[in-house]
Amino acid sequence: RQISGYEGKTFISANLAATYARSGKHVLVIDADLRKQSLTRAMEGNGRRGLSNLLLREIRDPRDVLHPLPGTLGLPGSADIMYSGSAVPDPVTLLSQPLLGKLLQHLRPQYDAVLLDAPPYGVLADTDLLAVHADLTLYVVRSGKIQRNHLQRIHRLQESGKLPHVALVLNAVNFRAESYSYYGYEYGYGVPHRNGH
Secondary structure, X not given: OOOOOOOOXXXXXXXXXXXXXXXXXXXXXXXXXXXXXXXXXXXXXOOOOOHHHHHOOOOXXXXXXXXXXXXXXXXXXXXXXXXXXXXXXXXXXXXXXXHHHHHHHHHHHHOOEEEEEOOOEOOEOHHHHHHOXXXXXXXXXXXXXXXXXXXXXXXXXXXXXXXXXXXXXXXXXXXXXXXXXXXXXXXXXXOOOHHXX
């Protein structure tokens, strides 16, 4: 079933994890947005220890902060979540530590995929620090809310190596809208549908 109740990158992160589990894979999703903690709040993990507590060395064993992702029990595979943990005044300092890379290296062999739910790129330095650990960057774009020059900026970031192996996810597309109909699509990435459906 689809995990709902929120939208955007957090929605994508949680549902991508659930999709992995549905296909028999073992996946971990980490709320690496230590500021907004959107995934943690959406999954009702407020007050639980998590990533920040590991990076602060308050907890030594990552297994102590892993929980089943709500809504995924009973699926062929499994999905775990690591909540963001305690609020910290300076996330950049924590994410800059070599411990983050060591933690991810420790977790990777245990899962088919490890997903990091990060803050929007370009708003905070946090995402730059997280991107260096990623094999693939999924850049979530909300339909109708982004300008063409921003897409060009994403392309430049990819070429410069700051966002390696980036893929765009177009979210909240209204396929019934005229711009995505068979006769009216205009953006080049719209999928034509017969009879406008």
